[in-house]
Amino acid sequence: MKLGVVKAYMLKEFRELIRSRLIVIVYLLPTMIIILFGYGIRMEVTHARTLLIDNDGSKLSMELAAKFEHSKYFNTREMTVSEEEALHRIKTAKADLLIVIPSGFERRLLHGVRTEIGVFIDGAFPVRAQTLAHYVTGVLYDAASRLSLHPPATLISLNVRNLFNQAMRDEDAIVPGLIGLILLVAPAILAALLIVKEKEEGTIFNFFSSPVRKSEFLVAKLTPPFLLHSVNIFVLFLWATWLFQVPFRGSFILYLLAAELYLLSSLGIGLLVSIVTRTQIVAIVLTVIITIIPGFLYSGMLMPISSMSGESKIEAHLYPVMYFNHIVYDSFLIGQGLDSPKIRLYLLILAFYGTGLLLLGSVLMKKELQ
Amino acid sequence: MRTFWALVAKELVAFFRSWGLVAVVLYSFTLDIYIAGKGIELQAKNVTVGYVDDTGGGISLKILSRLHRPEFRAPRRFLNQKALYNALRNREIMVGILFDPEFERDYDRNGRATLNILLDAVSATQSYQALQYLQNILLDLSDLNLPVRLKIHKLFNQNSRTSWFMSLAEMLSVITLLGVILTAAVFVREKENGTWEMMLLMPVDSRLIILAKSFSQVLILMVGVVLATGLVLFGAFGLPINGSLGAFFFLSLLYSFTSAGIGLFVAAASRSMLQVAQLAILIMMPLIFLSGAWTPIHAMHPLLQKLSLLSPLRYYIEGSESIFFRGTPFWDLWPYFAGVLLLGGALYLYGFRKIGRLF
Numbered sequence: 001m002k003l004g005v006v007k008a009y010m011l012k013e014f015r016e017l018i019r020s021r022l023i024v025i026v027y028l029l030p031t032m033i034i035i036l037f038g039y040g041i042r043m044e045v046t047h048a049r050t051l052l053i054d055n056d057g058s059k060l061s062m063e064l065a066a067k068f069e070h071s072k073y074f075n076t077r078e079m080t081v082s083e084e085e086a087l088h089r090i091k092t093a094k095a096d097l098l099i100v101i102p103s104g105f106e107r108r109l110l111h112g113v114r115t116e117i118g119v120f121i122d123g124a125f126p127v128r129a130q131t132l133a134h135y136v137t138g139v140l141y142d143a144a145s146r147l148s149l150h151p152p153a154t155l156i157s158l159n160v161r162n163l164f165n166q167a168m169r170d171e172d173a174i175v176p177g178l179i180g181l182i183l184l185v186a187p188a189i190l191a192a193l194l195i196v197k198e199k200e201e202g203t204i205f206n207f208f209s210s211p212v213r214k215s216e217f218l219v220a221k222l223t224p225p226f227l228l229h230s231v232n233i234f235v236l237f238l239w240a241t242w243l244f245q246v247p248f249r250g251s252f253i254l255y256l257l258a259a260e261l262y263l264l265s266s267l268g269i270g271l272l273v274s275i276v277t278r279t280q281i282v283a284i285v286l287t288v289i290i291t292i293i294p295g296f297l298y299s300g301m302l303m304p305i306s307s308m309s310g311e312s313k314i315e316a317h318l319y320p321v322m323y324f325n326h327i328v329y330d331s332f333l334i335g336q337g338l339d340s341p342k343i344r345l346y347l348l349i350l351a352f353y354g355t356g357l358l359l360l361g362s363v364l365m366k367k368e369l370q
Numbered sequence: 371m372r373t374f375w376a377l378v379a380k381e382l383v384a385f386f387r388s389w390g391l392v393a394v395v396l397y398s399f400t401l402d403i404y405i406a407g408k409g410i411e412l413q414a415k416n417v418t419v420g421y422v423d424d425t426g427g428g429i430s431l432k433i434l435s436r437l438h439r440p441e442f443r444a445p446r447r448f449l450n451q452k453a454l455y456n457a458l459r460n461r462e463i464m465v466g467i468l469f470d471p472e473f474e475r476d477y478d479r480n481g482r483a484t485l486n487i488l489l490d491a492v493s494a495t496q497s498y499q500a501l502q503y504l505q506n507i508l509l510d511l512s513d514l515n516l517p518v519r520l521k522i523h524k525l526f527n528q529n530s531r532t533s534w535f536m537s538l539a540e541m542l543s544v545i546t547l548l549g550v551i552l553t554a555a556v557f558v559r560e561k562e563n564g565t566w567e568m569m570l571l572m573p574v575d576s577r578l579i580i581l582a583k584s585f586s587q588v589l590i591l592m593v594g595v596v597l598a599t600g601l602v603l604f605g606a607f608g609l610p611i612n613g614s615l616g617a618f619f620f621l622s623l624l625y626s627f628t629s630a631g632i633g634l635f636v637a638a639a640s641r642s643m644l645q646v647a648q649l650a651i652l653i654m655m656p657l658i659f660l661s662g663a664w665t666p667i668h669a670m671h672p673l674l675q676k677l678s679l680l681s682p683l684r685y686y687i688e689g690s691e692s693i694f695f696r697g698t699p700f701w702d703l704w705p706y707f708a709g710v711l712l713l714g715g716a717l718y719l720y721g722f723r724k725i726g727r728l729f
Binding site: 025028039087096114119120123128133134158161168193197279293301306307308309329336 | 390394397402405406409410411412413414415416417418429433443458459460461462463464477481482483484485486487488489490491492493494495496497498499501502504505508509511512519520521522523524525526531532534535555643644646647648651652655656659665666668688691692695696697698699702
């Protein structure tokens, strides 16, 4: 390998990146994704638009209504409309939740007769509906156990310690996973583009017919995306810790090392894509298809790997994103570092993926027209 | 009119000749939606539980026997707290239950006891749901003697199936994405090949050309929508349709023109397909972000709530959810139609004038 050739080729790549303004995308896109998704995905439910119909109007029913009014989870409006009218409001998406306290509520309660409170929830977004149902149950049980004349016979309560994410913040749960997604998609697209662009414009024949060797070509093509996205490793870390206030409990060196190894495997994916495609647009679409979906599904962002079963468990183990994200989540939230044998193993697997994919790509790539 | 249909036919032929594009469109409208609906599971399922049991085993076994599929996986026993904690840190289990002797003693003596739980809260939503399940199980076991009962109706999706919601949301994003990219591609490909000037110099009204070109892509989109609705939404996931299907298709048609309008703008602003891809991503992401697909709009920052009024996707998503799930009567859908029509009209007109003013 001639270093002079590599250097000249690499300089050309950098210059072209800057001239074609592709460099803007290289830095704008990851930041945009982490900010939009970091703020955009909120699973926690607050300020649910609640309608409360109190058909009883007694002291007890008002006390119960007040419980809903003083909660940050509900934006309660008490209304004197018919049940039908209120349901219509849910149908036109003007309310999320309807609570109906029946008439005779207090009287029946004082006589020790069972009564029923009707709750209607907009179930269009299922997870939100379930969370709301649980909130309502919680408020009601809490109120009822105080109003009740008969104390409960047996009661098991829970003393829960939330590990690693005490406040159960959505940011802590999602932002580290986004790093794994971004560092998978962005470098792969860039690496694929740099090679396919030459194919589409026909300038790849310069390489075919020149004495530049395949290894020199690959090093020159893949080093710019590697270096540029190495900066993004730091940028994303800063967004996570500074903007989203995600704690960082592990070792930065481990995070950096894992991220660089992971970058190699993303570049490998980009290289493989560039071998099978001929036009830039197809290269982009193909990279997006094979990286974004697994990047989301197997990131552990939405669903923990331990809950997976069957095919999805096998598929999760096939993609490098699972191994990287385990290390990222550990570095941010748990902080075991290299003490854990699992993390040492995963780091090895990442190294294996990085070198393996790149080797495969360089073997499959031919210095001639296919 | 004949010229118009000839131009539409030309674009359709061009589309079917590029088999790569056909494959991508088909994939997006079928398999992609299927994978999203099947794969993205927000509901906690198969939660892994570990426990340490230092009691005689009366009440603890009773609780453990209630942890079963589909919510929980069979609980794993650990010998001591340290092993349990290690498994939590390695994220092998999500919930750790500690049955200690005091728990059993308290329970036997006066019927009240506190159970210690260690919860891996890294994936916050799922952990919270696992906790809900546990709480419900314990409430079930306890004899509360409550005089009040709740009757909860989850309207429109009684069993809380995530696949219904996810597949619909994914289809709507696919329509947006393809609408923009396909339309922009038709124009930019001509630009790249240098034939766009020729098109504009033909003895045909250039407005007719632009209209025909974007209409052909809207046609392709609509075929995709019908395919996806029939095969994936109804066929694979069995979505309910509580409103009128016609209204949904009509809304989709209007929305397709909207995204075609964005495509026109993108095409006017870019010279190569690469720039189209970049611009499309830059425009699409805020659009999707502000649409309320993931965060309900009333839970956003007030400023963002105002901004979201500008995202045509917002009206489309809310409208489609209303048609499929809420079964909103046709005449109550007017805000969604008005929103899509207004924003779509403005965007389309703007893009239309921009691309026609090329030279």
